[in-house]
Amino acid sequence: MSFTTLQGNAGTVSDIDGNVYHTVGIGTQIWMVENLKTTKYNDGTTIPLITDGTTWSNLSSPAYCWYNNDSVTYKNTYGALYNWDAIHTNKLCPLGWHIPTDSEWVVxxxxxxxxxxxxxxxKEAGITHWSVPNTGATNSTYFYALPGGYRNGNLGSFVGIKDNGFWWSSSESNASESWCRIIYFSSDDIFRENIKKTSGFSVRCLKDN
Incomplete structure (x- = not known):
């Protein structure tokens, strides 16, 4: 199956830190092709970096981290992990971009x-960044979904690098949980789940209409 895009590979966008992201048009939407890795909001305010697991799991305020607290190994490929309070600020993506809603993921x-x-x-094809067998991965959309793993919202531990990718939506499911999307190395499905807001997930930004 081929995909018709309005703008195809739509160029690049930079975040407040100067990180450059490629973008792609899929249908009527324009998405970042990489996971977000900004350490600041789009107004220049620093996002708190939380390394301690217990502190992370007890937070009720915005935070980010790097997988295994190791930015050297994981930042450039897999991006950062953010809790939902960081999402809820509406300042995480570059100006003119936003965290997708649950409905926009559905689109x-x-x-x-x-x-x-x-x-x-x-999913990105191959097994350079995904675990074997990376079932069904063709990347025919040029979205390049990558398995950045996640930070457990109850324990603050890191889980699943190369095995799964978790991406936030901006849509709450209840007071303590929000909707996300999950892709696994062993499946070509994408899963919709509501998960605790203290979890640390990857972020993809979507261009404003």
Whole structure:
């Protein structure tokens, strides 16, 4: 299956730290092709970096971290992990961009064929960054989904690098949880789950309409 895009590879965008992200048009949407790695909000305010697991799991305020607290190994490829309070500031993405809502994730997934195959079409192909077998991965959308793992919201531990990618939406499911999307190395599905807001997940920004 081929995908019609309005603007195809739509260029680049930079965050407040100067990190440059490639972008791609998929259907009517324009997405970042890399996971976000900014350490500041778009107004220049520094986001708190929390390394201690217990502190992380007890937070009720914005924070970010690097997987295994190791920016040298993981920053450039997999980006940062943010809790949902950082999402909720509406200042995480560059100006003119935003965290996708749950409904905007649905638009993307439906456009590329639905939940049961979208994961494979969104995942980076091969096993350089994904664990074997990276089921169904074609990256036919040029979305380059990468498995940055996550930070457990109850324990503050790091889990799943190369095995799974978790991405926040900006949509709450209840007072303590928010909707996210998950892709696994062993499936070509993409999964919708509501998970604790203290979790640390990857972020992809979507261009404002």
């Amino acid at each position: 993307l997934i439906n456009y590329v064929g639905g939940d049961t195959t979208a994961g494979g079409k969104l």
